[in-house]
Amino acid sequence: MSGETFKIDFETSIGPWLGRTVKMVDYHLQEAFDRHGLDMTKEQMVILKKLHEQDGINQNELASLTYRDKSSLARLISKMESKKYIRRVQSKEDKRNNEIFITEEGLKILAETRPVIQEVIDVMEQGINKEDKALIINTLKKVQNNFNLKSI
Template sequence: MKSVNNFVDFEASIIPWLGKTSKMADCFLQEKLKEKGLDLSKEQVVVLKKLHEKDGLNQNELAFLTLRDKSTLTRLLSKMENKKYIQRIRSKEDKRISQVFLTEEGRNIYTKTTPVLRDLLDSLGKGITIEEKELTIRILKKVQVNMGVNADSL
């Protein structure tokens, strides 16, 4: 009987390195936000950024853009609403749809996060050339395409 080789060299794949790096970057961001006294999660920062770019997105659009399922996003938005960062307003045309808007407090907190994000990106990008960044982005987009995702639509 022939032996089947079940060995898979995950460490030679980029997948575990993507996962590890992503988790480390999330923790690093969380630390930096906490150091500045900002009571925000990475997910909340992402929502603030998306709404800063286009205020009044409906929850379905926001779920798609933030890669969250609807129930997870609803819980996240509830927390943000309790903090007075966002306001949900039901559509007059379709009561099932809520549009999400930044409040003045949400705009203020987002403004406070931008220097933290800038410092984070500078810190994480030390010693990496522009060419290396561009190559990394091209490779990651290829991985996303391989997963059937249009990376530029997010």
């Protein structure tokens, strides 16, 4: 085994391309939020979007839906509470759980992010036709499905 070389062709593997692209999107989205004076991160925006779709969701369900571990979500929720974007309420059914609600301030900042997000999407999709976009989305769905079918 010591004589074997570590060979993975990173130029033809989906993972590195996906990773670099996600980092670029994250960077440009944060830069756009900052440029527009929005006190927001992508992670906070994702939480607000989920709450806008499903307000009052259980904190554990929210962790699962956003692929976050419970402790990192708890820190994120505390930060968002301090900004008055959300409020945490102890569940009536199970006192160990919290339900998370979006506030008026959260709805306001979420609405302010929409045109900024669209601006980043427009740059990202520039020069990509509908057929290529559909192919990319289809391929990414296959990758996600591969992870859902198999535990690593």
